[in-house]
Amino acid sequence: MRMTAETELLIKNGIVYDPINNVDGEVMDVCIRGGKIVDSVSAGAKVIDAKGKAVTPGKVECHSHMVGITPTSARILRPEDIRTRLNVSDGIRRAGGGRTVPTTWELGYEYAKLGFTRAYEAAVTPLYSREAILEFNRYPILNKGIFILFGNNWFVMDYLKSKEQDKLTAFVSFLLKSVGGYAIKIVNPGGNEAYKWNTEWNCHHADDPVPYFGVTPREIIKGLCIANEELGLPHSIHLHTNALGVPGNYEVTLDEINTTKGIAVGSDSGRVQNTHITHVQFNSFGGDDWSTFNSKADVIAKYINQNDHITADSGNVIFGDATTMTADSPAEWALYKMTHNKLISNDSEAEDGVGILPFLYSKKSPVHSVMWAIGLELELLTDPWKMFITTDHPNAGVFLDYPLIYSWLLSEKTRMEEAEKVHPWALKRTGLGGIDKEYSFYELVIATAAGPAKSLGVIKQEGHLSIGAKANVTIWDINPLEDDLSRDPRTDKFATTAYTIKEGEVVVKDGMVVNVPMAPLDVAHTHVDYEIQKVVEDEIKDKFKRYYTVQFENYIVDPDMYLTKADKIDVVSGKVHFIPCATQTEDVIK
Amino acid sequence: MNEIVLRPKDHTRVSLEAEVITPDNFAGKTLEEIENMMVYPGNRTVQLKERFDVSGSPCDTADDLRIIIDGGAPRLKRVGEKMSCGEIVVRGDIDMHIGAEMTGGKITVEGNADNFAGREMHGGLIHIKGNALNHVGGVARGGDKGMTGGKIIVDGDAGDNIGDFMYGGVIKIKGNVGQAAGHNLKGKGTIIIGGNSWSRVGVEAADGTILVKGKVHLSAASLGYGCIGKIVKNPELGGEVIEGEFYELRADMGYKPKAGRAKVYASVGENEHILPGGRTSSPRKGDMPPGRDMLPYLKIYHKEMIERK
Numbered sequence: 001m002r003m004t005a006e007t008e009l010l011i012k013n014g015i016v017y018d019p020i021n022n023v024d025g026e027v028m029d030v031c032i033r034g035g036k037i038v039d040s041v042s043a044g045a046k047v048i049d050a051k052g053k054a055v056t057p058g059k060v061e062c063h064s065h066m067v068g069i070t071p072t073s074a075r076i077l078r079p080e081d082i083r084t085r086l087n088v089s090d091g092i093r094r095a096g097g098g099r100t101v102p103t104t105w106e107l108g109y110e111y112a113k114l115g116f117t118r119a120y121e122a123a124v125t126p127l128y129s130r131e132a133i134l135e136f137n138r139y140p141i142l143n144k145g146i147f148i149l150f151g152n153n154w155f156v157m158d159y160l161k162s163k164e165q166d167k168l169t170a171f172v173s174f175l176l177k178s179v180g181g182y183a184i185k186i187v188n189p190g191g192n193e194a195y196k197w198n199t200e201w202n203c204h205h206a207d208d209p210v211p212y213f214g215v216t217p218r219e220i221i222k223g224l225c226i227a228n229e230e231l232g233l234p235h236s237i238h239l240h241t242n243a244l245g246v247p248g249n250y251e252v253t254l255d256e257i258n259t260t261k262g263i264a265v266g267s268d269s270g271r272v273q274n275t276h277i278t279h280v281q282f283n284s285f286g287g288d289d290w291s292t293f294n295s296k297a298d299v300i301a302k303y304i305n306q307n308d309h310i311t312a313d314s315g316n317v318i319f320g321d322a323t324t325m326t327a328d329s330p331a332e333w334a335l336y337k338m339t340h341n342k343l344i345s346n347d348s349e350a351e352d353g354v355g356i357l358p359f360l361y362s363k364k365s366p367v368h369s370v371m372w373a374i375g376l377e378l379e380l381l382t383d384p385w386k387m388f389i390t391t392d393h394p395n396a397g398v399f400l401d402y403p404l405i406y407s408w409l410l411s412e413k414t415r416m417e418e419a420e421k422v423h424p425w426a427l428k429r430t431g432l433g434g435i436d437k438e439y440s441f442y443e444l445v446i447a448t449a450a451g452p453a454k455s456l457g458v459i460k461q462e463g464h465l466s467i468g469a470k471a472n473v474t475i476w477d478i479n480p481l482e483d484d485l486s487r488d489p490r491t492d493k494f495a496t497t498a499y500t501i502k503e504g505e506v507v508v509k510d511g512m513v514v515n516v517p518m519a520p521l522d523v524a525h526t527h528v529d530y531e532i533q534k535v536v537e538d539e540i541k542d543k544f545k546r547y548y549t550v551q552f553e554n555y556i557v558d559p560d561m562y563l564t565k566a567d568k569i570d571v572v573s574g575k576v577h578f579i580p581c582a583t584q585t586e587d588v589i590k
Numbered sequence: 591m592n593e594i595v596l597r598p599k600d601h602t603r604v605s606l607e608a609e610v611i612t613p614d615n616f617a618g619k620t621l622e623e624i625e626n627m628m629v630y631p632g633n634r635t636v637q638l639k640e641r642f643d644v645s646g647s648p649c650d651t652a653d654d655l656r657i658i659i660d661g662g663a664p665r666l667k668r669v670g671e672k673m674s675c676g677e678i679v680v681r682g683d684i685d686m687h688i689g690a691e692m693t694g695g696k697i698t699v700e701g702n703a704d705n706f707a708g709r710e711m712h713g714g715l716i717h718i719k720g721n722a723l724n725h726v727g728g729v730a731r732g733g734d735k736g737m738t739g740g741k742i743i744v745d746g747d748a749g750d751n752i753g754d755f756m757y758g759g760v761i762k763i764k765g766n767v768g769q770a771a772g773h774n775l776k777g778k779g780t781i782i783i784g785g786n787s788w789s790r791v792g793v794e795a796a797d798g799t800i801l802v803k804g805k806v807h808l809s810a811a812s813l814g815y816g817c818i819g820k821i822v823k824n825p826e827l828g829g830e831v832i833e834g835e836f837y838e839l840r841a842d843m844g845y846k847p848k849a850g851r852a853k854v855y856a857s858v859g860e861n862e863h864i865l866p867g868g869r870t871s872s873p874r875k876g877d878m879p880p881g882r883d884m885l886p887y888l889k890i891y892h893k894e895m896i897e898r899k
Contacts, residue, residue, distance in 0.1 A: 077732075078732055079730075079731040079732035080730065080731065080732035080733040080734075081732070083730065083733075340846050340847060
């Protein structure tokens, strides 16, 4: 059940940072009633004294692998992971542990401790979305949503092959609704399908055709982007480009993001981009092979700065243990041939693939050091409204280490100290040494809260502290007006909030989880013309018998069984309507 | 040497995790303090005195302390975990993880030990007078670094996967062992097996030595046996000279880059079945399974074999 009590909170004298409203470090009060920000509260309100503390909107995680079939397989693959971090139950928190692939409850608690109030699972195949939904229904504190993989779907490629854009749009609408998704994720478009034909095949660039279907990655990206804008989904397409992790792939990246230039945004959710390119660090490699490997972050950053149709997240490398998991199976296969670590390479029928492999980022490795530098370069050279901080958890690093990235961005001194500890290539093969920019606290709030909220299309509800917004507020034991963050980036203070407030409830206090509410899952409901919907559904039913091992009726996620705790984002002709679960499912709750 | 005696009170089927039972933890504490230490039966927490009668003479230095578990404790886990000095004697059986991650000192088990005895140990000595189960000196699930030092002696038999992912130290089993002994052996580890060894000895082993005084079972998986094929006499292993003649073999099944560099010594007298055309002399019930005909590409030096006959 959601909180309905008219509890009142007054956050007094905090130093407020609210980039959406251009508030940069002003001392003011924030009033909360009934889970919303209001302009004033009564005298009986509970007071939190935030004098000398920063008050910011709750952070938004735009790309993370937390639940669903991939992390669950990784938990099975890596039983040793739970030995690195283990917490016993303390009456409020459940027992749990793990570092690169933590248990479900642990993820919610730890994200809330870092100040996050919303997180998105980045890759779920439609066939296995049930598991992700069930797991998300037991995922505490944070709001959440699921990105559904479309990039290698046979139906998508069939419709592109026959050039039926209207049917493709109807199919996207149908599938998102049927499996409880929030946005369109495209991973290595076409390449995973090629890999299924032969492990050494892939789509290496935007015009490399997919076997049998004959469509190219460029057509897939463009077709899905048009479908996305015709439907008016709150988030844009979420793109993981081809040739990930291959030296010289920056040209492919530029080529593919240029594909969607000029497609008009068809949603009023507040976003301005039509493509979000994800963990772009892995896609900004220069050179011809690993011996000439270098950074092309400056080229990518320049493109993103100059073009408004794109936002990105960084995918910073953090040295140490990681578990790479992605639907990009050919990339994982390449990693396996290099490391011979344990590998899961799986195929989800007519939809996509998956690869999982434990990986160690070493400071001694020249390539890993350059990758570390590329991530920071991208963030420092790009407008924070367009480049958000992620580690692509757990591919490039673990989300628990976000404070380390903040410290490298806030302080040139800390960054250069780290650069001296790693392989000299980190400075020789990149432009990191020549960048003296340091993030301000305000820019950090943009890159972690306001920017992602805007890009993900939730800006009407949250990501800021305007009157009427959801009261997702974090209070930090940091005084950016007085503390010199460039001298001491306060990594310990960024590791936990002083308070995390989720819709008016204090959930974290002084680094301890004190309250565990459950927040709903967001599901996008789109509408297309009834007749075309009917035609497409008939075609899907027909093909389903040939393509799938399951029956069509069992494929569709039953909303009454699985989505009773889901908020509906209803999109009618580009207008986003937010329908909270309490109003849709009153009978179920009774 | 001062002794502290723990006498188990009752035997339940629920396991009791007691990683506090080490000389390092008991040193400098009074009997009362020791009695109040926490142990974990199942998902609950109780004091040590609820499960054990504690007596003896405490002392301040762990080096001079001997802990005696007076009686079998077949469901008592993690005894001696991370101990660095002193001594533990178990007068009976013990459950899993005895002496896990220990760095020094001595543990004697007079009965049998369950799985993972001496898991990931770095130093010290574990002497098991009965049998031990699987993963002796091995690694916990999913890990890739097992025993790095110290010595484990098992007077009876041992189970499967002994010394997996071992980087150093010595494991000495006087009886038979199960399958995949020393798989993924990586460092300078040494495994000496007094009896027979089931299939797949030294799978994917990259370095180190495994010696089998009894039979080596040949299975389809152990393809590369004999790719060295010479005979060594009285090899010196783990600080002692082992009497007898041994084939020096390699067992290389695996896909890892360095797999197949470990040496496997197999006794000449017991292992005629691995020679070209060789068959097990007397397939008896309970003995090793019958050997197979030689694989075609096995390269034991025929000349040397013929001379011996």
